[in-house]
Amino acid sequence: MSLDFTVVPQFLDVILLGVLWTILITLGASVLSFFVGIFFAIIALYAPWFVRLPFRAFEWLFMGTPLLLQLFLIYFGLIQVGIDLPAFVAGVIGLGLHYAVYNSELIQASILAVDRGQTEAARTLGLSRMQTLRYVVVPQAVRDVIPPIGNNMIALLKDSALVSVIGVSELTLSAQQAIGRTFRPFEFYVTAAAFYYAINLIMEAVQRRIERRIALSR
Amino acid sequence: MTDTAFVEIRNAAKSFGSLQVLRDINLKVERGQIVAIIGPSGSGKSTLLRAINELDPLSSGEIWLEGVQINKKLPHRQYERHVNQVRQDIGMVFQHFNLFPHLTVRENITLAPKLLKGMSAGEANALAEQQLAKVGLMEKIDAYPSQLSGGQKQRVAIARALAMKPKVMLFDEATSALDPELVEEVNLVMKQLAEEHMTMIIVTHEMGFAESVCDRVLFMDGGVVVEEGPPEVIFRNPENERTRAFLRKHLQTNHNR
Ligand SMILES: Nc1ncnc2c1ncn2[C@@H]1O[C@H](COP(=O)(O)OP(=O)(O)O)[C@@H](O)[C@H]1O
Ligand SMILES: [Mg+2]
DSSP: OOOOOGGGGGGHHHHHHHHHHHHHHHHHHHHHHHHHHHHHHHHHSOOOHHHHHHHHHHHHHHHHHHHHHHHHHHGGEEEEEOOOHHHHHHHHHHHHHHHHHHHHHHHHHHHHSHHHHHHHHHHHHHHHHHHHHIIIIIHHHHTTTTTHHHHHHHHHHHGGGGGGGGGGOOOHHHHHHHHHHOOOHHHHHHHHHHHHHHHHHHHHHHHHHHHHHHHHOO | OOOOOOOOOOOEEETTTEEEEEEEEEEEEEEEEEEEEEOTTTTTHHHHHHHTTSOOOOOOEEETTTTTTTTOOHHHHHHHHHHHHHHHTTEEEEETTOOOOOOOHHHHHHHHHHHHHHHHHHHHHHHHHHHHHHOOOGTTTTGGGGGGGGHHHHHHHHHHHHTTHHHHHEEEEETTOOOOHHHHHHHHHHHHHHHHHHHEEESSSSSHHHHHHHHHEEEETTEEEEEEOOOHHHHOOOHHHHHHHHHHHEEEHHHHH
């Protein structure tokens, strides 16, 4: 049987819908992982031990177990305790929290690397600890950590394929659906790969743009 | 209320672990007075300055500003509120400027007034323009610190401190990180503040500047004030042998530069 890519356009609507879901999941989980990552970092660095320790356990859970298991736990497991999330929401939360833990590690290191003189200047003006963090330290820490966070987001894009296992028709699952009807795995997997690659390129372009815009503020 | 000078330091002592850095320091600064602190490196000048606004709290002793004790012993929360309040009255200028690199010059100046004095964006803007005009940097209002020379950075840092309308300004070697040709522009701004009768405590290595601007000079060595007096006495005719030795050595190295 020879390759025949002419079947692909017939399923373009299915594939494009998959692209859309993949973008939505990646975007949602990225935004979640960014803000929750900052929140986790601040907890890890500044919260009292009785707050910090439970968060440590939580971090361990997300770093030390497979993402697939985490998605199952959030989607199927939580139903037992009465939390019945739509698959898309469960996917965004699972991916988002998973990557929040990784982002938190980056942001913590970056916060600690902000020059002490910055905190001193802010406190000297009369800013409180919280105001100093919010307006002086965290913005600089986040700015410095944009390149590695960008890399995490690209990893997140690739991991978004895992959300297919809880039934979200994102790009990988859409390709599989098309294959189920045409029996042409090679053509549709290559098509899906091409779309992943395109999204990847767009994300890198956005990242470069952001980096250029903040270049002056160093 | 206790009867204290505008700025008053009483029996100040400070240790870092087992290292005693300040011992029994007493200092009175009247409103509008300008005091210079000189002395060899490691003598405790920065520590004393940083004690005044609680960056490095004293181990013992008292610091007063206009009848308010700055280093009051208070329960944690009250203490935080108290220092955040009193620090607004104490401007500090650092050797390495410590401008906020992620904010423009305008935002550097308006951040604290907006957050702490409830100023609107418009009011804060007018204030930023006013302060920048004073240090001669209006045209840099939308620049980032990375686009400024060292001298310009320090002038912005002074403008930022002044925007809080402090009662006293502390300068910790404000010009020692600058290239020699940029020192004068910062000195000029400080001289202008002197003419406006700003109360200032200035740690400096520039004896000429100290002599021309200050009302009083303290010579510190080994954590104590060895000698103090008017500049013409301290620089021309010091009594203490350590002061003489320091000045001799310092003038020599300055010549060699
Ligand atoms: N945070 C600190 N921890 C320990 N020792 C310190 C600290 N800050 C300053 N010192 C020590 O205190 C002494 C006085 O320092 P400093 O006040 O910076 O002197 P100066 O400003 O006159 O050069 C020095 O011996 C210095 O090493
Ligand atoms: Mg010093």
